[in-house]
Amino acid sequence: MKITVNDYFDLDKIKESGQTFRARKLDDNMYRFISLNHVLYISKVCDNSYDVSCSKDEWTSYWYNFFDLDRCYKDIITEDEFARKCFNCSKGIRILRQEPFEMLISFIISQRKSIPAIRSSIEEICMRFGDKIKTDTGEKVYLFPTPAQLVSDTKHKLGECKLGYRLPYVQDAVNTVYNSTFLEDGFSMNNEQLLEHLMSVKGVGIKVANCIALFAYNRVDLAPVDTWINKIINTKYKGKSPFDKYKDVSGIIQQYFFYYAITHKDEF
DNA sequence: CTCCAGGGTTTGC
């Protein structure tokens, strides 16, 4: 089925933007996204036209929201030269609306790991614990496991997923959300409550909490500060955070900054 | 072999 996107939308930048670790580029123009029990194959046809593997109903009810397409990124205004440079480099990135449990586990794992290492660790978890399903194209893919699938780790296979010292953190997180409304409860909280709520999980600090809030709860007014954002604040903004200028879209600006930084590492 | 990674917790002052 063909769909039209009337806003900045770049599949490759989205895949490389460090907010999802399971998006894949299958060939020169075909991308695959997996979220919850949904699998999407999407390729660009021309200009604003894309070919998607799902039905119109699934596009409008799930993937349209996943890619945050009801928000207009073209309207975002940058406040200075460096931000403009980042915007030009990163435009097309969307703040994905991803599944809270996957974000919780993924960003606990992310601490002090490189993005390739995070990918491979999460892949390992999916292969060992997630459902294996056959997609419409005949490809077999693994879903991200549910809390129930991870909580009964009787064979201690989590220990073989390259988690290192983060293993007890992941286990604690699984135990916290299993058979509870812990993650759903977050949707009705304000930012401050949500961050505190998430940080009650061992291994979740301020940065990881902000990432979960941004990428799972779509709090685009929150800007996670990681090592790259810190470098930008120190080298480009004299140590003063630029994000208060952007208020309701500071999370998006942060993501533009982050993508610019990891694609221009020699500048920092 | 060496270095560092989308940080967090614990410890010491």
Add this chain to the structure above:
DNA sequence: GCAAACCATGGA
């Protein structure tokens, strides 16, 4: 309350 030490290991 804050800064420093410590953390386990894959990937480059």
